[in-house]
Amino acid sequence: MDVMRTRIVATLGPASTDTKIMKAMAENGVRIFRLNFSHASADKFIPVVQMIRQVEDELGIPLTIMGDLCGPKIRIGEVEGSPRTIEKSCLVELGLTGRVPSPEGCVAIGVDLPQVLHGLDVGMPVTLSDGMLQFSVEKVLEKDRRFLLRAHNSGILTSNKGITFPGKSHPLPALTDKDKVDLHEGLAIGIDAFAISFVQTRQDVEDAKEEIKRHGLWAPVVAKIERENAVRNIESILEAADAVMVARGDLGLECPLAEVPVIQKRIIRACRHAQKACIVATQMMLSMVNNPVPTRAEATDVAGAVMDGADCVMLSEETAVGRYPVEATAYIREIAKNAEEYFLERVQGPYAPKKEKNLVKYMAYSACILAETAESAALVAHTTSGATARLLSSRRPAHPIYALTTSKPVQRYLNYFWGVRPRLADMNVENHLDRAQSFVQKSSLFKPGENVIITSGQPTPGQPRIHTNELKVYYK
Incomplete structure (x- = not known):
């Protein structure tokens, strides 16, 4: 499937x-x-x-x-007489919600967040209604508070529509x-x-x-x-x-x-x-x-x-x-x-890492190359945090990647990654390599005589923390 x-x-x-x-x-x-x-x-x-x-x-x-x-989706408030027809080249006032329309008598639109108006200046673009209405700032009526916008196209303006300020930074988390x-x-x-x-x-x-x-x-x-x-x-x-x-x-x-x-x-x-x-x-x-x-x-x-x-x-x-x-x-x-x-x-083959001294990337790349050379059925990675599976996925191998982890949150996280098929590891087996081999032996995914490339890691005297440090060609 x-x-x-x-x-x-x-x-x-x-x-x-x-x-x-x-x-x-x-x-x-x-x-x-x-x-x-x-x-x-x-x-x-x-x-x-x-x-x-x-x-x-x-x-x-x-x-x-x-x-x-x-x-923080930014929306305008109520528009008087909504829906209103906006004609190309007409003027619209933008300000804080509740302000009195400008003397020009144009349509007034307001926002509740004063921060989004800070720094808005003449010539800057403003869009409404998912980009269907496009404006630019024609005049600053009151710095950081009130503006006249010139419409670049015609359309229908209704209340509570989204407003955007393309390219402008907003101090909103x-x-x-x-x-x-x-x-x-x-x-x-x-x-x-x-x-x-x-x-x-x-x-x-x-x-x-x-x-x-x-x-x-x-x-x-x-x-x-x-x-x-x-x-x-x-x-x-x-x-x-x-x-x-x-x-x-x-x-x-x-x-x-x-x-x-x-x-x-x-x-x-x-x-x-x-x-x-x-x-x-x-x-x-x-x-x-x-x-x-x-x-x-x-x-x-x-x-x-x-x-x-x-x-x-x-x-x-x-x-x-x-x-x-x-x-x-x-x-x-x-x-x-x-x-x-x-x-x-x-x-035409897995992506090679850049020329850098990055051992884990080269181990992932090596595993993918071994899988091609040995005509393996799959790559099998024991991964505690998901990092090994992510590294293998980033090489984009043709082979499926079976990622064994002891963590359900990590298992579900690995669903986001190209080619990765996450599985829960057998906690009854202590050694990471043994867990991977046990998975291959018990799984109906692999036929007797087929090989897989296993990546795993165990602490050693010189490496007390668990990192991927083993590659193995394993025949079922």
């Missing part, structure tokens, strides 16, 4: 909150189910978590539950008070990982990790890259995050849309070099909300993300509210399988 290397993330919603549908999606390769805290609180997700665990038990495979936190409540309540009901919205710096990720630590648990943090600041700070964000998501919806509002495809490629590459998972999200198969098949362009988009080396591809509306959630995952699976074959053909 588990033949894909690329992982599928599926968002749950009214169209898919059913154990039969979840099971069918998991059989199509979904390993991560996303719960969107923009639409519900933790108590509403309790039955959903129970359903996912039921499917996990029935299929005998680990499934990861990711809570997606809202973050990614984790809001609501997010902190959702995070702690989510951990309490059994959510495995959290995606943090509107990350701008490494500190945003560290703040989320600190909140998780306060709960007395460990859970991976996925940094959503949807602001231009995050793109600029991607290297430092990757040092702190456990995975990142290329959230192309808001990213396409913050950055010029023409640049988003290249930004996606750069982030995927940076993730692989940092051994962190990369999720590509937003409108991957949006037409399947209403149609039983994707468009040719959508199929090409999914294949492109896979051939760029993404670890995961994510479905949002397609599985949350769409009419064909199971079919959408089936199409993703088939497209990904075909794209993976071409990807492996193109790269």
